[in-house]
Amino acid sequence: MMSEILDRLKQPLLYVLGPAFVVAGVLHFIVPELYVQIVPPIFPAPLALVYLSGLAEIAVGIGLLIPRTRQHAAWATVALLLAIFPANVYMATHGIVIEGMPGGGDPSEFVRWGRLPLQGVLILWALWYTRSPEDRTETTG
Secondary structure (H helix, E strand, O other): OHHHHHHHHHHHHHHHHHHHHHHHHHHHHHOHHHHHOOOOOOOOOHHHHHHHHHHHHHHHHHHHHOOOOHHHHHHHHHHHHHHHHHHHHHHHHOOOOOOOOOOOOOOOHHHHHHHHHHHHHHHHHHHOOOOOHHHHHHHHO
C-alpha cells in the first residue's frame, strides 16, 4: 500500500525537485552576495564557487526533468548536495548572519541547524531517481 502511494507520488515530486534546483541555481546569479557569505573561508574564490554551484544546480534541475538524463542528473544532485554541505555546516556552526537577506539576515538557530538534516532528505529524494524503471521491474517482477 505504501509503495503504491510512493509510486504515484514519484513523478509529481520530480516536478517539484527539478524546478526547485533550477530556481535555487538562478538565485546564485541574482543575489550571489547572499551565498558568498556562507562559503567557508577555507575555500578559495567564494564568488566563483557560488557561480559554479549555481550553474550545477541549474544543470541538475534541468537534467532531472529529462528522462534520458534523469539517472545521471540524480547522481549529480547527490554529489552536489554533498559538495555544498560544508557551507551549511559553516552556516550552522558559526551563526552566520546573512547581510542583505530579505526579512532580516539572521536565520534562527533552528533554521541554521535544520538545513543539515534537510540535506539528508534531499539526498534521499535524489537517490529515488537514480534507478531506472527497468531496474524496478527486474526487482519486483
